[in-house]
Amino acid sequence: MQLRFVDTDATTHETPLLAVPVSKGADGSKGVLAALDASLGGAVVRVLDSGEMRGAEAEDVVLYGSSGPRRIVLLGVGDVAKLDAEKVRSFAARAVRVAERLRVTSVAVVLDGLDGVEDGTAAQAAAEGLALAAWRFTELKKKDDDDDGPVTVTGGDVLGTGNADALARGTLAGAAIARGSNLTRTLQARPGNVATPTHLAEEARRIAGSVGLEVTIFDEDRMRKEGMDALLSVSRGSAEEARLIILEHNGGSEGDPALILVGKGLTFDAGGISLKPPAGMEDMKFDMSGGAAVMGAMQAIAELGLAINVVGIVPSSENLPSGTATKPGDVIGSLAGKTIEVINTDAEGRLILADALAWGARMKPAAMVDCATLTGSVIIALGHHAAAVMGNDDELVRELIDAGTASGERCWQLPLWDEYKKQLESDTADLKNVGGRPGGSITAGCFLSEFVGDTTWAHLDIAGTAFGESKLPYNRGKGALGHPTRLLVEWVRSRTG
Ligand code: BES
Ligand code: MN
Ligand code: ZN
Numbered sequence: 001m002q003l004r005f006v007d008t009d010a011t012t013h014e015t016p017l018l019a020v021p022v023s024k025g026a027d028g029s030k031g032v033l034a035a036l037d038a039s040l041g042g043a044v045v046r047v048l049d050s051g052e053m054r055g056a057e058a059e060d061v062v063l064y065g066s067s068g069p070r071r072i073v074l075l076g077v078g079d080v081a082k083l084d085a086e087k088v089r090s091f092a093a094r095a096v097r098v099a100e101r102l103r104v105t106s107v108a109v110v111l112d113g114l115d116g117v118e119d120g121t122a123a124q125a126a127a128e129g130l131a132l133a134a135w136r137f138t139e140l141k142k143k144d145d146d147d148d149g150p151v152t153v154t155g156g157d158v159l160g161t162g163n164a165d166a167l168a169r170g171t172l173a174g175a176a177i178a179r180g181s182n183l184t185r186t187l188q189a190r191p192g193n194v195a196t197p198t199h200l201a202e203e204a205r206r207i208a209g210s211v212g213l214e215v216t217i218f219d220e221d222r223m224r225k226e227g228m229d230a231l232l233s234v235s236r237g238s239a240e241e242a243r244l245i246i247l248e249h250n251g252g253s254e255g256d257p258a259l260i261l262v263g264k265g266l267t268f269d270a271g272g273i274s275l276k277p278p279a280g281m282e283d284m285k286f287d288m289s290g291g292a293a294v295m296g297a298m299q300a301i302a303e304l305g306l307a308i309n310v311v312g313i314v315p316s317s318e319n320l321p322s323g324t325a326t327k328p329g330d331v332i333g334s335l336a337g338k339t340i341e342v343i344n345t346d347a348e349g350r351l352i353l354a355d356a357l358a359w360g361a362r363m364k365p366a367a368m369v370d371c372a373t374l375t376g377s378v379i380i381a382l383g384h385h386a387a388a389v390m391g392n393d394d395e396l397v398r399e400l401i402d403a404g405t406a407s408g409e410r411c412w413q414l415p416l417w418d419e420y421k422k423q424l425e426s427d428t429a430d431l432k433n434v435g436g437r438p439g440g441s442i443t444a445g446c447f448l449s450e451f452v453g454d455t456t457w458a459h460l461d462i463a464g465t466a467f468g469e470s471k472l473p474y475n476r477g478k479g480a481l482g483h484p485t486r487l488l489v490e491w492v493r494s495r496t497g
Contacts, residue, residue, distance in 0.1 A: 001134045003127050003156045003178075005171040006108070007164045011039045011068050015157060016104035018069035019095030021077040021113050022048070024055040032112045032161075036072060040065055047074060057090075060098060069108070073098045083116050085125040086408040092129030092156075093474035099153045106155025111162070119162040120170035125408075127174025128181075128486070130156035132474035135182040137189040173304060177489050180300030181482035183207070187292035188467060188480035192268035192285040197235075197243040197316035200265055200288065204245045204295060204314070211302035218244035228355040229333035230340060234348045235317040237272055237325025242317040244356065245291070247298045249310040257366040258309035259495060261298070261488055262356050264349045264372035265291025265316030272319045272345030273327050286480065287349070289466035290371040291316055297488035304489070308496050311363065315356040319348045331429045335359060336451045341429040349374045350433060350444055354451040361455045367396055368452060369491065371460040371484055377440030379464040387411040387465045387484060390445040391458030400458055403491035409484045411460055414442050421446045460484055 010018060010032050020032055028037045028045040037044035043063050047053050053061045059076035075098075077083065077091050092109045099107040109130065111122045134153045158171045187195060187203060201217045208215035220241050223232055228244070235242035245265070252258075266287035270276060276284065291314035298312040326332065330342045332351075336358040340351065349372050360368050371387075378388045386404070389411040391397050397413050404410040420442045423435030431450060435443030441461050448459050465483045475481055 001131045001154055001156050003131060003158065003171060003175040005123060005158045005168040008159065010110045010159050011035045013068055013108055013157070013159060015069050015106060015108040017071045017073060017095070017099050017102065017107045019073050019075055019091070019098065019107060019109045021091055021110065022053060022055045022074045023077050023080045023083070023113060026055055026113065032110050039068065040072070044074070060094070062098070062102070071102065071104070077114070080115055083114055085117060085121050085406065088114055088117055088122050088125035089129035089408060090473050092126040093133035096130055096133035096153050097473055100151050103151045105151060105153055106157070107153060108157035108159050111158065111160035111167070119160065120166040123158050123160065123167040123170030124174035124177070126158050127156070127171045128178045129474050131175060131178035132181060132482070135185055136476065137186060137480065176303040177300050177486055179303065180296040180489060181485040183299055184292045184296030184485045185480035185482040187295060188286055188289050188482070192318070195267050195285070195288060196240045197265065197267055197318070198241065200267065200291060200295070200314065200316050201243040201245050204247055207295060207299050208247060211299050213298060213302050214248040214250065216246040226335065227333070228335050230335065230351040231315050231317060231355040233326045233332040233342065234319055234351050237322040238318040238320045240318050244359070245314040245316060247295065247312040249298060249301050249306070251306050252309040256309050257364060258311045259492055260311045260313060260360040260363065260365040260368040261294045262313045262353065262360055262368065262370035263290035263292070263294030264288065264353055264374065265314040266349055266352065267316060267318055269319045269346070269348065270321060272348060273321045273325050274344045274346040275321055276346060283467065286467040287373050288316065289373050290462060293371055293466070293482070293485045293488060296482065296485040297492070300485070300489045301492055304493070306492060306496050308492060310492055311360070311365070313356045313360050315352040317352055319345070334451065338431065338450060339429040341426040341432040343432045344434045347433045347444070350447045353448055357448060357451045357457070361451070361453045365455060367456040369400065369458050369460065369488070370448065371462050371488070373463040373466055374461045375441045375444050375463055377437070378461040381414065381441055382412060382464060384464045384468060385410065388414045388441050388461040389458055390414045390416050390442065392416065392449055392452070393456045393458065396456055396458045399494060400460070400487070400491055403494055404487050407486035407490040409465070409487040411484070411487065414445065416442065416445050416449055
């Protein structure tokens with residue numbers, strides 16, 4: 001989507017569709033609503049007086065103009081006191097949904113009347129809402145687009161009479177962040193036979209070339225040379241070779257400790273010898289969502305030109321059963337030197353992350369954050385509205401919770417107390433890879449904590465939030481959601497001071 005801030009009067013702006021927010025109790029007597037009411041011969045006040053539009057969040061009413069905007073949609077946004085960035089994101093996204101319904105390909109959103117949300121924040125959220133809502137995964141549909149096919153909204157204008165500089169900068173930032181999030185979604189949506197570890201590595205090279213990141217790819221020979229036995233143990237059962245992708249953004253001073261983002265890039269998780277049941281197994285193409293989010297976030301961080309050093313690390317593998325696959329009971333090594341008894345080959349994410357985290361820890365980063373579709377049990381703990389965050393530093397955990405709130409991709413803390421770590425004790429190795437059903441997300445986090453040394457580290461379990469059904473207007477019902485790309489970018493930004 002082409003996004004831009006336009007410093008102009010909404011009543012004369014040439015657009016097929018202008019979206020205007022209406023909060024509860026608005027009577028059309030001031031601001032843009034009053035100006036539009038005058039140019040539409042009193043139509044806005046007539047709508048509001050009718051009681052059919054009270055400013056509640058589900059409401060929309062379309063009016064037709066004769067000059068300037070061809071159509072005006074009044075969109076209810078609820079209580080003024082409850083307005084925040086997420087409400088603005090949803091408002092802009094609903095404008096795109098109305099455009100799709102009316103079959104017009106561009107839309108302008110007015111940010112006046114969204115009191116309490118700062119101009120830059122509002123413009124960023126609006127740009128995000130527009131571009132996220134317009135995203136669609138079409139590359140594998142070969143049918144020609146005919147007249148009855150869905151309309152793709154390609155133009156998004158942000159309008160506002162506030163601080164033009166803040167609005168313009170916010171729009172650009174939101175556009176870059178949404179491009180990153182939509183890249184995450186596209187990688188997520190690709191099926192396992194397309195998005196293999198090799199494919200993700202090629203995509204990393206392409207992204208690096210287009211936005212200016214350094215890229216390094218490890219093949220299996222290099223992994224063997226380094227001693228990444230845990231990552232290799234997962235890849236053993238598969239004909240596709242594993243890859244370790246490293247993307248570097250050198251926006252800070254040379255030698256300044258970097259922030260490291262690590263993402264699980266498991267391109268298809270059949271469970272290995274501990275095979276998963278068939279129902280819903282197709283969703284396990286999404287098991288690379290964390291890796292995709294790190295790639296999307298790194299693209300956005302580069303585009304935003306953030307003045308900080310950031311490294312993205314994506315261990316990528318398939319997890320399949322075969323005659324060469326790792327078996328339950330096998331004991332494997334790891335880059336960190338610890339031996340692991342593999343009780344369940346379906347607990348593979350923590351194995352590939354163990355080596356990626358150990359590699360990151362060697363760089364002595366300022367902080368390291370990983371994200372992974374790691375456990376089904378996080379869905380039992382928190383449902384689909386928040387990721388779980390856990391780590392060895394409460395300040396870092398707090399930063400991530402705050403970044404989640406600010407970005408609208410929320411996370412909530414689970415503890416990593418020593419009592420849980422006992423569940424990972426093994427008779428034959430240093431530790432085992434599963435800790436039983438109680439506290440399954442926590443024991444997975446405890447496992448990861450064993451591989452970060454003394455690095456300040458936190459882990460996001462995104463199994464409930466990265467993909468699936470969503471009623472949010474900037475998501476398309478079900479599938480790839482892009483979470484937690486926005487959260488990661490917001491956290492890195494918050495560290496630039
Ligand atoms: N990729 C899965 C976790 C998952 C489940 C992601 C549902 C998205 C939706 C992970 O590799 C896995 O299989 N975890 C097991 C761990 C168990 C064997 C300890 C799980 O959650 O059942
Ligand atoms: Mn698994
Ligand atoms: Zn998995």
